[in-house]
Amino acid sequence: MRGMVMVCQTLEEVFEAAAHLVWEKTAACSASGSSFSIALSGGSTPRGLFRLLAAEPYRSRCHWPSFRVFWGDERCVPPDHPESNYRMAKESLLDRVPILPQQVFRIEGERKAEEAALHYERILREQLACGDRAWPRFDLILLGMGADGHTASLFPGTAALRETERAVVANWVEKLHSHRITLTPEVLNSAKDVVFLVSGQDKAAAVHAVLEGPAQPQIYPSQLVKPSFGQLTWILDQSAASLLTSTLLTSWGK
Numbered sequence: 650m651r652g653m654v655m656v657c658q659t660l661e662e663v664f665e666a667a668a669h670l671v672w673e674k675t676a677a678c679s680a681s682g683s684s685f686s687i688a689l690s691g692g693s694t695p696r697g698l699f700r701l702l703a704a705e706p707y708r709s710r711c712h713w714p715s716f717r718v719f720w721g722d723e724r725c726v727p728p729d730h731p732e733s734n735y736r737m738a739k740e741s742l743l744d745r746v747p748i749l750p751q752q753v754f755r756i757e758g759e760r761k762a763e764e765a766a767l768h769y770e771r772i773l774r775e776q777l778a779c780g781d782r783a784w785p786r787f788d789l790i791l792l793g794m795g796a797d798g799h800t801a802s803l804f805p806g807t808a809a810l811r812e813t814e815r816a817v818v819a820n821w822v823e824k825l826h827s828h829r830i831t832l833t834p835e836v837l838n839s840a841k842d843v844v845f846l847v848s849g850q851d852k853a854a855a856v857h858a859v860l861e862g863p864a865q866p867q868i869y870p871s872q873l874v875k876p877s878f879g880q881l882t883w884i885l886d887q888s889a890a891s892l893l894t895s896t897l898l899t900s901w902g903k
């Protein structure tokens with residue numbers, strides 16, 4: 650696994666660094682005439698990135714026809730629900746750039762949880778033609794991280810952390826008292842590029858624990874993200890990075 654930690658002064662710089670990275674990755678794909686499969690993260694942080702990508706200069710720079718858009722996780726709600734990750738991305742990005750509906754593969758959170766997971770697994774295996782590979786491989790997976798160290802919907806102590814057979818599962822999250830549909834660690838670790846976007850002082854302790862603490866993935870599930878062949882990048886603002894030691898930043902590169 651190759652990793653990099655980028656520490657930005659402000660959240661706006663986090664979005665700028667992430668938008669530049671997305672553009673670079675899509676440019677490489679479109680130059681080779683291939684499509685670009687990206688799994689979007691949910692929550693609130695990525696909204697700023699999506700808006701930046703939907704505005705100039707990135708709106709003109711990115712080759713949108715090559716995009717195929719997926720999600721790393723989804724809540725068990727309809728696509729127009731205020732908590733829908735799809736709805737957030739639709740409003741802040743997809744409705745503002747020339748991407749056609751057939752390029753967008755949302756998790757159908759309105760289905761029964763297990764049905765939604767099985768359906769999405771089928772879509773991933775169709776769209777990201779696994780061939781002889783066991784796992785669908787994304788060009789880029791964007792991830793966030795909660796203050797408890799969860800990522801996607803891989804929450805501490807939940808069954809999905811130990812999933813080794815499925816690419817997508819319906820994960821029961823007791824503290825939310827609901828299922829979440831999520832990609833599993835194997836799929837996250839099959840991606841060519843995985844990028845965490847994390848901001849805010851409330852995340853600092855988890856960032857330190859995940860990156861510099863002992864391996865405790867049941868407690869800090871973001872530690873499960875170790876791409877087998879891909880690049881792992883953490884883009885942090887200063888607040889989220891405030892408990893990191895300089896040793897880590899040096900060893901991981903800036």
Ligand code: 6PG
Pocket residue numbers: 690691692693694695721722723724734792793794795799800801802
């Ligand atoms: C979700 C996300 C989740 C999110 C983190 C961080 O569906 O909520 O996929 O993993 O990335 O909870 O969320 P914020 O960026 O809003 O802090």
